[in-house]
Amino acid sequence: xxxxxxxxxxxxxxxxxxxxQKTNHNTIQEKIEDxxxxxxxxxxxxxxxxxxxxxxxxxxxVFSFKIDNIKFNVKKLSKILNDKLPSNIRIIKACExxxxxxxxxxxxxxxxxxxxxxxxxxxxNNNYIFNYNHKLNLTKMKQAAKILVGQHNFLSFSTxxxxxxxxxINYIKISKTKDIVKVLVSGNGFLRNMxxxxxxxxxxxxxxxxxxxxxKKLLEVNKKGxxxxxxxxxxxxxxxxxx
Numbered sequence: 001x002x003x004x005x006x007x008x009x010x011x012x013x014x015x016x017x018x019x020x021q022k023t024n025h026n027t028i029q030e031k032i033e034d035x036x037x038x039x040x041x042x043x044x045x046x047x048x049x050x051x052x053x054x055x056x057x058x059x060x061x062v063f064s065f066k067i068d069n070i071k072f073n074v075k076k077l078s079k080i081l082n083d084k085l086p087s088n089i090r091i092i093k094a095c096e097x098x099x100x101x102x103x104x105x106x107x108x109x110x111x112x113x114x115x116x117x118x119x120x121x122x123x124x125n126n127n128y129i130f131n132y133n134h135k136l137n138l139t140k141m142k143q144a145a146k147i148l149v150g151q152h153n154f155l156s157f158s159t160x161x162x163x164x165x166x167x168x169i170n171y172i173k174i175s176k177t178k179d180i181v182k183v184l185v186s187g188n189g190f191l192r193n194m195x196x197x198x199x200x201x202x203x204x205x206x207x208x209x210x211x212x213x214x215x216k217k218l219l220e221v222n223k224k225g226x227x228x229x230x231x232x233x234x235x236x237x238x239x240x241x242x243x
Contacts, residue, residue: 004074005064005097006081008032011057011088013127013234018052018061028052028089032063035084040067047103049241050110050190055233057128059113060092060240064103101243109170109242111186112195115235116203119179129180130235136181137206138174144205145172147215148198156218156226157198158191165191165222172198184239193230200229 010028012018020029029046036044049062072080078091085091100106117129118136148169155165170186183199201218204210209229218227 001066002069003064003066003097003099003101004077004094005062005101005103006078006094007092008061008063009059009090009092010061012052012055014088015054017054017056018048031086031089035081036065038084039080049103049107052238053193053233055127056236056238058238061238062103062241064097064101106243107189107241109186109188110190110238111184111240112190113237113239114183114185114195114199114231115237116181116183117179118181127234130231132203136203138176138181140205141202142174144202144212144215145174147212147219148172152219153222154191154194155222155224157194157201159193159225160191167191167194196231196233196236197227197229200231201227204229
């Protein structure tokens with residue numbers, strides 16, 4: 001039995017998210033598992049580093065799976081998969097890894113990227129950015145971001161149903177190139193919609209809909225989804241996963 005680790009990029013704009021669903025067959029995981037089944041002539045379940053929602057993209061999603069010894073070089077698996085996968089899903093690398101490696105449980109750090117267009121409406125990139133189309137006060141956003149760094153209960157910035165909602169944010173970096181504002185969020189793990197709600201609150205601070213005190217209160221008084229603002233999935237990318 002060998003353990004295989006793979007890095008995958010995907011354009012999530014035409015998919016219902018990463019995770020396989022009972023009634024919806026248009027997911028990234030299902031496309032990859034079905035393709036692996038074609039190759040290996042058996043059902044294979046892959047484990048992703050985490051779920052991404054509908055319309056969310058990935059530059060460095062990671063998945064792993066175990067299988068009996070295969071006859072070809074594992075390094076060739078990426079080409080074999082890419083020849084059969086839809087063109088909006090690309091395997092960047094596949095390799096054999098330690099038997100104890102697990103794409104989800106071995107994660108040490110995840111980095112997400114959110115892209116915001118502050119210029120004119122960009123029709124042809126509408127599936128890959130949030131067309132905000134207004135100026136942002138980056139100074140205020142950075143001040144609010146500092147409050148969120150560290151270990152906190154992020155229930156107010158999530159729609160998760162789980163009980164354990166304490167997470168650690170390592171950093172939030174905000175930069176601007178021409179009209180595009182990029183927000184990089186690094187942490188040890190993320191709740192459902194957490195990044196989209198964090199960036200939404202940063203924009204609320206820019207718009208003076210929320211104050212820095214409001215951001216602090218959202219961390220102190222935990223109520224599911226109380227930060228309210230959730231940005232669309234199209235601007236979000238799973239940027240990198242570190243182990």
